[in-house]
Amino acid sequence: MNVGLDVGYSAVKAVSKPYRISFPSVVGTPDKARFELNSSNRSIVLMQPDHVQVGEGAVTQSRFVRPREDRDWIEGQEWYNLFLAAVTGLTAAKQVELYIVTGLPVAFYSDRETLIERLPGDHRCQREGQYVQEFRVTHCRVIPQPFGALLAATLDDDGRITNEALATGAVGVIDIGGKTTNLLSVNRLSEISRETASVNVGAWDVVRAVSSWLDDNYPGLEELRPHQVTDAIISRQVRYYGKSVDLTAVVQDTLEPLADQVLAEATRLWNNGATLDAILVSGGGALLLSPYIGRHFRHARVVDDPVFANALGFWRFGQRLTRR
Amino acid sequence: MKITRSFTLDSEADGDIIRWLNRQDNASAAIRKAIRDHLERGGVTLVDVYQAVKSLERQLQAGGATAVPTSALVEEEWNEPPDAAAALDALGT
Numbered sequence: 001m002n003v004g005l006d007v008g009y010s011a012v013k014a015v016s017k018p019y020r021i022s023f024p025s026v027v028g029t030p031d032k033a034r035f036e037l038n039s040s041n042r043s044i045v046l047m048q049p050d051h052v053q054v055g056e057g058a059v060t061q062s063r064f065v066r067p068r069e070d071r072d073w074i075e076g077q078e079w080y081n082l083f084l085a086a087v088t089g090l091t092a093a094k095q096v097e098l099y100i101v102t103g104l105p106v107a108f109y110s111d112r113e114t115l116i117e118r119l120p121g122d123h124r125c126q127r128e129g130q131y132v133q134e135f136r137v138t139h140c141r142v143i144p145q146p147f148g149a150l151l152a153a154t155l156d157d158d159g160r161i162t163n164e165a166l167a168t169g170a171v172g173v174i175d176i177g178g179k180t181t182n183l184l185s186v187n188r189l190s191e192i193s194r195e196t197a198s199v200n201v202g203a204w205d206v207v208r209a210v211s212s213w214l215d216d217n218y219p220g221l222e223e224l225r226p227h228q229v230t231d232a233i234i235s236r237q238v239r240y241y242g243k244s245v246d247l248t249a250v251v252q253d254t255l256e257p258l259a260d261q262v263l264a265e266a267t268r269l270w271n272n273g274a275t276l277d278a279i280l281v282s283g284g285g286a287l288l289l290s291p292y293i294g295r296h297f298r299h300a301r302v303v304d305d306p307v308f309a310n311a312l313g314f315w316r317f318g319q320r321l322t323r324r
Numbered sequence: 325m326k327i328t329r330s331f332t333l334d335s336e337a338d339g340d341i342i343r344w345l346n347r348q349d350n351a352s353a354a355i356r357k358a359i360r361d362h363l364e365r366g367g368v369t370l371v372d373v374y375q376a377v378k379s380l381e382r383q384l385q386a387g388g389a390t391a392v393p394t395s396a397l398v399e400e401e402w403n404e405p406p407d408a409a410a411a412l413d414a415l416g417t
Contacts, residue, residue, distance in 0.1 A: 019360075092361050101416075112416070129348055143416040151412075160402050167408040189411040317415070324413065 001091060002322055004315030005102040006148060006308075007074075007082050010178025010204050011284065012055075013311040014086040017157065020308055021089040023055030024226075027078045032057075044085045045128035050077060054085040059225075071108045074115055083119070087135055088127040098137045099322055101314040103145035106182045107198035112142040141321060144191065146175035146184040148310030149282030149303050151317050154189075159320020169277035172270055174262065174293060174300070175310065176285030178204040181262050183269055185276070195269045201261050203285030206233060209254040210247070214238070218245065234287060259292035266297070273297040282309040 004015040013022045023044060030045050030053045043057030052058075073079050087098065100119055104112055119140040126132045150173050154166045161167045172195075173184040179202040185195030207229050214229070215222040218240050224232070232238040236248045266273075273279055279300040281290050286306035293300045303309045333342055348354040402409075 092357060129354065141416040147415065161404040161409060161412070164405060167412075168405050188405070189408045189415070317412075320412070 001096055002099045002315060002318040003087060003090060003101070004148070004311040004313065004318060005083070005086060005100055006145070006311040006314065007079060007086070007102065008177050009073075009180065010202070011307075012082050012086050013308050014090055015308060015311040015315040016090045017315065019090050020311065021086065022307070023085065023089075024059050025082055026055060026058040027081045028053050028058035043128075044089065046081060046084055046088070047126040047128055048132070049084075049125055050081055052081050054081055071111065074104070074111060075118070080118075084123065084125045085127070087123075088125060088130060088133060091133075092130050093133070094131050095134045096136070098135050099139045099318050100137055101141045101143065101318040101321070103143050103148055103310060103314060105177075105180050105198050106144050106146065106184060106196055107180075109142075109144050115142050116140055139321070141318070143314070143317070144182070144184060144196070145177075145310055146173040146182040146282065147186075147191075148313035148317075149173055149175055149280055149306070150184070150186060150189075151313030152305075152309045153280060153303050153313075155313070155316040155320060157316060157319060159316050159318070159323060166278060170275060172266070172273060172276045172279040172297075174266060174279065174281045174286075174289075176203055176262070176281070176283040176289055178202045178284055181265075181283070181285070183262075183266055185270065197265055197269060199262055199265045201258050203230070203283070203288055205258055206251075206254050206285070206288060210250060213250050213254075230284075255288060255292065259289050262289060263293065263296050266293075270297075273299070282306045 001016055006013040008025060010025055011022055012025050014020065030051050032043065032045075032053075044054040045057070046052050046054060087096075102115065102119075104115070120137045123135040123137065124132065125135075150166065150171060154161060154163045156162045168188055170185070170187045173182070173186070175182040175184070179200070181199045181202055183195075183197050183199070185192040204226070207226050210233055211222070211224065211226070211229050214224065218238075221238065221240060224238075232247060233251050236251055237244050237246055239245070270276060273296075276297075276299070279293075279297045281293055281300055281302045284307050286302045290300065290302045305312065335342065345351050345354070
């Protein structure tokens with residue numbers, strides 16, 4: 001089974017068509033609600049090798065969570081549990097061979113050997129409600145994370161180059177993740193390293209700032225989950241005691257400094273972008289920042305399905321590698 | 325729209341399925357996932373493979389097909405810019 005795996009600091013996305021999954025990058029203790037009306041919750045509990053709760057369930061129910069945001073987290077058990085939660089979510093088969101393509105942030109790409117040593121081989125685990133599963137990772141390819149969005153736009157589901165303009169052109173990618181924004185410059189599908197960098201800001205900075213503002217100004221709205229705050233930011237409004245609250249001003253005040261930081265780095269790398277044939281904007285923050293990016297780079301455009309674009313591109317690249 | 329389907333189980337012959345269903349928090353979701361996993365494997369049986377091989381054998385004997393190296397097929401089908409394709413294939417190596 002070919003898997004495109006995008007383990008971000010804020011969320012895990014995995015694609016193995018026709019399936020795709022996403023859950024928050026949170027690992028915690030396996031506490032569960034004792035009373036629950038909705039039994040079809042999105043709780044992921046691994047029974048072995050570690051007994052932990054992963055994803056949305058860990059956010060809402062775990063008494064203790066283990067957030068990791070440092071570059072060494074790919075060596076830790078939390079990252080490993082996120083990986084296992086992803087592959088057990090894509091298949092319930094007992095024995096599976098995996099061909100994995102995954103990515104690392106541009107700034108940490110030199111750590112790729114760590115993943116290449118860690119993932120290949122046998123992995124045995126059990127997810128609650130499923131049989132014990134044995135995964136054998138036969139191949140693992142690690143590429144710079146934002147390449148995923150470019151490959152999603154360039155390749156078809158067989159991994160064949162179908163967008164020749166992107167494949168043969170000079171392309172910039174602005175990949176706005178939860179906590180990191182990657183800027184990638186590519187010419188004829190080769191990375192231009194001097195025009196590639198990372199910025200330590202992301203969409204969660206906006207979500208946190210708006211949550212804090214709501215908490216200060218509208219008591220009760222601190223209960224909103226991050227994805228609900230994200231929806232409110234996109235629609236620029238939120239409901240409060242049955243009435244609509246306009247968030248335009250606070251969202252603008254929050255987004256502009258973030259966009260300024262991203263644009264400052266992009267401008268340092270690419271000047272006004274005139275020599276780039278296209279600029280692709282991807283990641284969970286793409287829809288939030290694209291209006292600001294579009295003002296500076298008029299040919300910038302948000303890719304299809306920006307949240308899953310990297311994982312989809314990894315999967316399509318894996319399709320190519322397994323066919324050739 | 326929700327559609328309800330019922331099916332029958334034998335308490336002895338299908339005991340393994342009944343025990344598995346009893347362990348599920350959400351039996352409907354578990355059944356849907358199990359069926360999808362089956363469908364993902366394409367439902368190809370050894371009989372299908374045997375019939376496909378026999379069909380190919382008949383075509384070759386009748387002169388209706390010619391064996392071509394796989395690499396040639398790939399090159400013919402994938403008319404890609406060579407330098408971009410090479411850069412892509414080397415990505416992450």
